[in-house]
Amino acid sequence: MKDTTRDTKALERELEEELHSTGYGTYILVWLGLIGLTAITVTVAGLNLGSFALIAALIIATVKSALVVNYFMHIKFDTPIFKIFVTICIIVVLTIFIITFFDYLYREPLI
Amino acid sequence: MSNDSTDVTIAKSESHSHVHRDDAGSKMGMWLFxxxxxxxxxxxxxxxxxYRFMYPQDFVNAALRLDPILGAVNTVILxxxxxxxxxxxxxxxxxxKNLSLVYLSITMLLALTFLVIKYFEWSHKFELGIYPKGPALESFAQGGKLFFGLYYLMTGLHGLHVVIGMTFIGFMMYFISKNKQTAHNHQRTENAGLYWHLVDLIWIFLFPLFYLVH
Known part of the structure; x- marks a missing residue:
């Protein structure tokens, strides 16, 4: 009887791992996307976009990060607790940035 | 042969199934770090x-000294x-197991290539006198000095992370070869992977901010 429980557990574990493991194909597609976005960011930097160039570069970098975090770092397939954790991390970092920028913008000029 | 040894490991790990192992906790610890x-x-x-908002033109001028092609190659490598x-x-x-080790060896080789390219980039800058208190950098505008100060600090610290990541992955290769990381017990290898992806993530932002300033 003990053996059967162990077998069921092993089977459950295998099923769980099957669900969590993405095939090689998905990863290669994500990688191709990342390489494509790198090519785009280099091309966009070559155009004369003025102040929009920085925003474009940051948007592309953010999309690349989302691909890495969701697929390579597995967050898309993780339990909700990890998704919540990463979301809180992003909010904390963004808050620090926004608060610092307000300080920077409304401060008496240093130079 | 390798199949036999894996079977033995699985049997072993199952007979010790009471051994406490908290994969989710281990992963959460890694994410916290x-x-x-x-x-x-x-x-x-x-x-x-x-500093970029304070000295926009100085940053553009200083960034012209960096080679975007080398930066892009290093991005693709990472x-x-x-x-x-x-x-x-x-x-x-x-x-x-063996395929897994082959893939990690590829990662190690690519990481080494990244560092070699970085070494040539830095030593070329040093030759030109572009280093803190170097003759060329001293003649730069204030914003240019800050740009290169940040460049050396941030790519240097990132490079240190590449070295730490390689050490981490090196240990995992040892554990995999000794069957201590297996199909049913691979959280440590996943943690090493998470660390490596973070190193990659940081470079995704460093590359456009230093090499593609216009």
Whole structure:
């Protein structure tokens, strides 16, 4: 009887791992996307976009990060607790940035 | 032969199934650590942002000294090294130990290539006198000095993370070869992978902010 429980557990574990493991194909597609976005960011930097160039570069970098975090770092397939954790991390970092920028913008000029 | 040894390991690990192992806790610990890393680099990105807004033209002029092609090549190298890490973990999950080790070796080789390119970039700058208190950098405008100060600090700290990541992955290769990381027990290898992807993530932002300033 003990053996059967162990077998069921092993089977459950295998099923769980099957669900969590993405095939090689998905990863290669994500990688191709990342390489494509790198090519785009280099091309966009070559155009004369003025102040929009920085925003474009940051948007592309953010999309690349989302691909890495969701697929390579597995967050898309993780339990909700990890998704919540990463979301809180992003909010904390963004808050620090926004608060610092307000300080920077409304401060008496240093130079 | 390798199949036999894996079977033995599985049998062993199952007979010791009472041994406590908290994979989710281990992963959460790694994510917490990664968050502190994001804060560490985040502070530097903040410094970069404020100085870039203070000296926009100086930053553009200084960035012309960096080679965007080398930066782009290094970006592709790091992205590919991240791919080989996830492929290695997938192979390990499918019980293909040797394939898993091959993929991690590819990651190590790519990481080494990244560092070699970085070494040539830095030594070329040193030859031109572009280093803190170097003759050429002293003649730069204030914003240019700050740009290169941040460049050396941020790519240097990132390079240190590449070395630490390689050490981490090196240990995992040893554990995999000794069957201590297997298809059913691979959280440590996943943690090494998470660390490596973070190193990749930081470079994704460093590349456009230093090499593609217009």
């Amino acid at each position: 990664l968050f502190t890393e994001v804060l560490l680099f985040g502070g530097m990105f903040l410094a970069y942002a404020t 992205l590919t090294s991240s791919l080989s890490v996830v492929l290695s973990i997938t192979a390990l999950q499918k019980n293909k």
